[in-house]
Amino acid sequence: MLDFEHYFDCFSVRPSRQNISFDCFTVLDLPVRTLVCDSVRPSLLDLPVRTLVCDCFTVLDLPVRTLVCDCFTVLDLPVRTLVCDCFTVLDLPVRTLVCDCFTVLDLPVLDRKKAKELQKKQKKLHKKSDGRPGTSESGCRLVDFQMSSTNPSLPQYVETCVEFIREEGINAEGIYRIPGNKQQVEILQVKLQEDPNVDIRSLDIQVNTVATVLKSFFKDTEPLIPPQLQEELLEAAEKYVENREAGKEPEIPEKSTRLLGIRGVLRKISPVNYEVLKYFITHLNELSQHKDKHSMDSRNLALCLWPTILRMDFSSYDKMAQSTKIPGEVIQTLIDQCGFFFHGEPEC
Amino acid sequence: MISHKSERTVTCTIVGDGMVGKSQICKTFIGDLTIEDYEATVTNEHSVLTQFMGDRYTLRIVDSSGQHDYKDIRTLSYKKSEVFILCFNLSDRDSFESIETFWIPEIRKLCKKTPVILVATGKDIQDNDENNNVSKEEYLSVMDKYGIDAYVECSSYNKEEVNEVFEDVLLSVIKSKKKRLSNIFHHLLAR
Numbered sequence: 001m002l003d004f005e006h007y008f009d010c011f012s013v014r015p016s017r018q019n020i021s022f023d024c025f026t027v028l029d030l031p032v033r034t035l036v037c038d039s040v041r042p043s044l045l046d047l048p049v050r051t052l053v054c055d056c057f058t059v060l061d062l063p064v065r066t067l068v069c070d071c072f073t074v075l076d077l078p079v080r081t082l083v084c085d086c087f088t089v090l091d092l093p094v095r096t097l098v099c100d101c102f103t104v105l106d107l108p109v110l111d112r113k114k115a116k117e118l119q120k121k122q123k124k125l126h127k128k129s130d131g132r133p134g135t136s137e138s139g140c141r142l143v144d145f146q147m148s149s150t151n152p153s154l155p156q157y158v159e160t161c162v163e164f165i166r167e168e169g170i171n172a173e174g175i176y177r178i179p180g181n182k183q184q185v186e187i188l189q190v191k192l193q194e195d196p197n198v199d200i201r202s203l204d205i206q207v208n209t210v211a212t213v214l215k216s217f218f219k220d221t222e223p224l225i226p227p228q229l230q231e232e233l234l235e236a237a238e239k240y241v242e243n244r245e246a247g248k249e250p251e252i253p254e255k256s257t258r259l260l261g262i263r264g265v266l267r268k269i270s271p272v273n274y275e276v277l278k279y280f281i282t283h284l285n286e287l288s289q290h291k292d293k294h295s296m297d298s299r300n301l302a303l304c305l306w307p308t309i310l311r312m313d314f315s316s317y318d319k320m321a322q323s324t325k326i327p328g329e330v331i332q333t334l335i336d337q338c339g340f341f342f343h344g345e346p347e348c
Numbered sequence: 349m350i351s352h353k354s355e356r357t358v359t360c361t362i363v364g365d366g367m368v369g370k371s372q373i374c375k376t377f378i379g380d381l382t383i384e385d386y387e388a389t390v391t392n393e394h395s396v397l398t399q400f401m402g403d404r405y406t407l408r409i410v411d412s413s414g415q416h417d418y419k420d421i422r423t424l425s426y427k428k429s430e431v432f433i434l435c436f437n438l439s440d441r442d443s444f445e446s447i448e449t450f451w452i453p454e455i456r457k458l459c460k461k462t463p464v465i466l467v468a469t470g471k472d473i474q475d476n477d478e479n480n481n482v483s484k485e486e487y488l489s490v491m492d493k494y495g496i497d498a499y500v501e502c503s504s505y506n507k508e509e510v511n512e513v514f515e516d517v518l519l520s521v522i523k524s525k526k527k528r529l530s531n532i533f534h535h536l537l538a539r
Contacts (some may be wrong), residue, residue, distance in 0.1 A: 174366060177366040179366060208488065295386045307415075
């Protein structure tokens, strides 16, 4: 059973939808992927999400909006009881419902104009990506974030962090490896949620803190590479790695085929996620060029970042110990062959 | 002649922020003298035969990742750990602060009673910025606050100092076993 105290806490946080779902993931302490899968998998929800949520509230015989407002803003109410009732009546996994609540219900968003713009953008993107695999419906999708003014497919949050690291991280030993100070991390997260354009320089925050914030951003949002494509990617890469392991430099046509295989999988990723992945990997590739200054070559960066980019579920320690190699190699390959995968350059 | 009736296996997990020298401690202990590499650890395991107070032990050392967000991977080995080696670097204040803000909570969430040993690495290094160095009083107060069983100051490259860490590991396992036994004993007597 989930701890309802936590749950309660998560409602009392800032009233923007983005923040709530963000907090929901961190507070409930469940792997994001589980949450996302539960809400997306149709087998769990025979009904359209919207109907289901409505049902949940009509059972309690209260107007949806009142109830939602009560739950989220009026803290004197016995929210816990209400929520409990909801769940017992519908007899559904708590996780599913919580997630749905956040994605479907219109919670008060601070800036309505911006929210409308976002919705329009979302609709466009959905039309484009219809029928393509890799579009996930999490409560914390990348498209829900405010996009950069220079790149409409890149969340400003990510751009602000990467730009700062690009400028300041070259001389920072162990960048992406040494975690930042927790207090500073929390300050920066709040600042970035309030204004993703914030000037990090004015906050007197160390560069490894920014790297930590960026890592937890990726960890808390939907996976950059959706689960089904991740499997394909690992399969494609496994063959590539096996060959490299065998000590023989793979014959040139064979190596190319594998790389093409990996690239093929990458191209199936939904546009925004692809753009973010491309941007991030390109940044890592540039960063790894300066390995003499910060000791982080592409292998080391990959080791410190693959679980952030790929979401693996390990059932046991032994299983994990056996299967950590390939994902690390995949990310290293992405960084090394960044030009080939993302920029149409020949392989190196 | 001492007879070795049973050979016990003791599992410990070594944790702490990235780059404080966790892997180097393991390397020094197992006598791996290869030149220092700079590769981050995801997970690694060493098995070492060792002798302590006349008994033979197999020490299984799980070297974990210092990346805070690798929790899912790291905590898989927590349950079977009989003791934790919690490291920070004496000349890196952030790594010391993480002890309280991150590592103790993560460990105690899953293992309420497992003994923890605090290891201060980088005994031989001082940061130029005085504020970055951690003083003895500071970490002794952390020890008291969280009931940490032992602490060792070492340089990750010093074989003797590192050996001391693992002696403390075995000692605390033996102690906690005894404590548990005597608790049961007292419980029975009280009835």
